[in-house]
Amino acid sequence: MSTFHVYENYRGDQSKAKIHFASCQWCNFGEGIHPEAGDENGRWHGPFNTFEAADDAAYETGRPVKKCKKCKPS
C-alpha cells in the first residue's frame, strides 16, 4: 500500500499544494530531492495513508491543489 505526501509551496508565484506518491522521485518519502539543503520555499505534509486524506490536507493549506504529473497519485 502506497502512502502519499503533499508538498506545500510557499512562494507567491508558485503557491500550490501538490500531491505525490511517497515513492515519487520528487517526493522521496517526504524528504524531497535535496533533503540536506533545507527548504525555504515550502514544506512537506504527510505521510497520508489514502489519497483522500492527502487531498483533504492539500485543500486545508488554502492553496491551489495539484497532482504530480510524474507519479500521478490517485
Ligand SMILES: [Zn+2]
Ligand atoms: Zn510525484
